[in-house]
Amino acid sequence: MSADQEMLDLFVQESSEHLQTLETDLMALESNPTDNALLNSIFRSVHSLKGGAGFFGFDPIVKLAHVMESVMSLLRDAILKADQPMVSLLISTSDKLNLMLVNPERAIEIACEGEIAGLKAILDGTSSGATPSATKGAETPPAKNTGIKSDSVFDRELARFDFHPDDLLDGLKHGQNFYIVQAELAKEIESQSQTLENFVSELASLGTLIGTEVSLPDHVTLANCADADVACRFFFVTALEPFILCGALGLGDENIHQIDSSKLGEWVKTAPAQNVAPIVHEPQDIEEKPPEAVVPQSIVPTSPTVPAIAPQPAEPTATQIDPKPVAATKRKPEETIRISVGLLDSLMNLAGEMVLGRNRLLRIAGRSDTGPDNSQMQSVVQEISSVTSNLQDTIMRARLQPVGSLFGKFTRIVRDLSHKLDKQIQLEIFGDDVELDRTLLEGLSDPLTHLVRNSVDHGIEIPANRIAKGKTSCGTIRLSAAHLAGRVQIEVLDDGGGMDPERLKAKAIEKGVITTEQASRMTDSDALQLIFAAGFSTAEAVSDISGRGVGMDVVKTNIEKLGGHVELESRLGQGTRIIIRLPLTLAIVPALIVGCRGTTYALPQINVDEIVHPGEEYPLKSMGGARVLELRGQLLPVVDLSDLLGHPPRENTKQENFVVVLRLDHVSYGLIVNEIISNEEIVVKPLGRHLRSVSYYTGATILGQGEIAMILDPNSMAHGRISASQLALNASKSSEAALSDSTSERVLIFQETDGEFLAIHLKKVMRVESVKASDIERIGSMDCLRKNHDSTLRLVQLSDLLPIKPQTQRGEEFFLIVPRPPFDGLCLVASRIVDSADLSDDQIDRATFKARGLKGSAVLSDRLSLVLDFDAIAEMLNAGGDETSVFAQGHFMLTANSQQQGQNQHHMTQLPTNKEQPALT
């Protein structure tokens, strides 16, 4: 029973893959309607699907797939040419098939009459076109021979049978032999004490029956028909050699005529029109009645034997047998197997255990007391060590999947939407071979769909508007993925209208997100960030595609949940670029390690805004029962981690505490901890089910010395702990505070050497670390700090980039200023952290000191300081790298509207999967 279920699952899985290929191919067909390789691939997909469904007896699927297959075969034989409505119909058929596959046993409930009727109409349409030639062929037999260099016997023989040229294809493709088996009923079949029925089923078991024909000898008349023998002919394809067939059927050589399959192939190719006729007359030949028409009409009522014979070479036998071998041989030649994720996970764990074992082994081998064989042992251990690392790496890679699997679906989405909106949009896909962790890929699907939809709906203008603006009528959306600085960068770029900062501001004022006054102070790039605010949508009219005002904020939160980061650039009239940066895997996250009453905990760095030492500058106050922190004129609700975790209250609160300011989607709050231990990249380990119910923990991690730290969840800690009033206070303050920042921003003042004072905006800084000179490793001309888990920080000397006093020698201990993502792979070197101060834009003197990378100078805390333009610095650093190598080689996908179909240049590369091209082309 479970084996059946397994088979069924396999069928569903495989069919889904077929359908996926089908959809991609159909999409491509639209712009390339005569591509033979495409047509063949589509035909194969449908055929395999039909075969599989037939094997399981899912008739509705078979029926639909069959009609589709028939149309495809006409397309492939170039009898029909695919036009846009036809492709749409085929796509909607493939959708229906998809729906049916969800629950194949209940496929009958999926209404597909529309599709079937449409496809049949296509078939009938051809019939009217094709019939004349077919009838002409029938009326004037010599016409059949036109252009075909074949003997008339061959043709005459074949002409007796009623079949479709497609039935021959499989046999031709697999180099099988075609035979016409001739036998007289009484003499050769019944004499072997066999019934015709048995004989036919025997034939069917040896190969595929293509057509049957029964006739009475010419001299038979009504008078003697009862005694006359009936000649049966079977058109038959099998892999067997003639002599084996003779033996198997118990017939003589003279009964079996082999047909030259090369001629047959030629014949199928060159004379398709006349052979289409059968299928045209009976488009639903899946339920095709036994070909009674073949039996000479006059005999039917008179001969007692004939009615019994005619239905027996029943076509259904042939059609049911047919799909099975086909489905089996049509597998793609990729060498892959399916593995459950659970198994991969346990492999991963085992590899992890092996690494730990290896480390112990390395330690033992490194000891001098292991005896005289030490050197030998060393080499063995080294070998094991490298194999283990390789093993771990390989298993890690097995969890990765190419983003192409995700990108692929957008071809369809863009196509459908652009049709709906009457826009012309071309989707280009780059770097679809870039690989990402499975879980990340899943999490990325929704946000990316949203972004692409937005681009289609709001980004790209309608053709008339585009032309008015001097652009081509066809808009372009580019989806690309690339590896960049140890992360994966995914970009959605459109050449549409772009976003108007002024309109965004107006909208934001209208929606009450900001005040008019705030808007006037906002820079354009800040204004663009408004679209990430909750409940913000700029669509003039809410369409059913997008523009309901839940959107970009959800995209942002979802991406951030994945440990990623979204950026947006837009130029009015030129387009929008959205950049998503993601870590390679979800398992490693940067975290702040804190201590509370002697226990260590990890806080996800992404939520940590800043760490404050409460004191005179930032007083910790009590408001009613709740504690608040006064932070730069803002009151922040504060909770004590030790209260939260149920530590008994301590008598003397003399111990120094820190407040970690945690930022959630819409609120911020402070968390009191006893100790700040370190910043680390931690590996998230799942908790057992008993601990999963404790909502404050999202997992646990193992720190350097093997001790365990629980990972705290800032979200659930906020729930129920921060009273509604505190939240209200927070919410009203935070947006205002955030915006007031745009005029007066906090800067960090530091010195790289003992020379100039430098200031960097705090919003660009993630953290400041103190390091020892001995921790720095030098690679080439680059200084690096190696962090846990193989990630490195690149040290940047500002004196290399800016006209400031160069550093001669670093002290024993110095500071690193680590910027916020996406630049968290580098850090600025500072010998001294001086102070922090507020700096407003108009305080900056932009005239005195001018250099790339500097905003200007300002007097801060009574000292003249150079204000850094961090974005420019990052650009200067990036300029060193080769920008063009960013995109992995990819391929274009073209989505075109019907009007411009054919005019467009086609960027279409077919993946080299169709190695087994049918022999017949």
Place this chain on the structure above:
Amino acid sequence: MNLSLAKADRPTRESQWLGFTSCGRQYACDLLWVKEVLRCPAVTPVKLASSYIRGVVHLRGQILTALDLEERLGHPVSEPRPASRCIVFKTTNDLVRLPHPPEDHELADSDPTGLLVDAIGDILPPETRVLPAPPEALSGLDTRFIAGVISSQDSLTTVLQIGNLVSMLELKKSPSV
């Protein structure tokens, strides 16, 4: 020997029993469930977790949840005891590989779970007679976790139902309280 009622109810089994002691009481569990035994593991306590969870243990890169047997069975323990042995139970992935997994294998967790005990005892042969446990009302024991009792000359050994032991959650304690 084989005529015992308890035995007759169960299909014939080949699994042995692992005996161990905790707080002077004797217990046994199905050896098929046992993956390994840790000596003196370093248990990191976890705040807010149910009382029967002593904490977590670093087990070769995985996080093992260490259960306190006595608390789990409802015998409150006042003074802290050292974690001298930890019986590590198999996870879902481990059990899947067994040709004949224990009957209650579906209750296993995907992450390792362990039971802290005082000492490991003998392995008892498969043919050991396991009597059904006395009803809860009489014994005052939490019988959810008890599969039966092995009686020998001088003592009674409680046979534990590991599936329930590793799967049942105590929902009375909510972390936000």
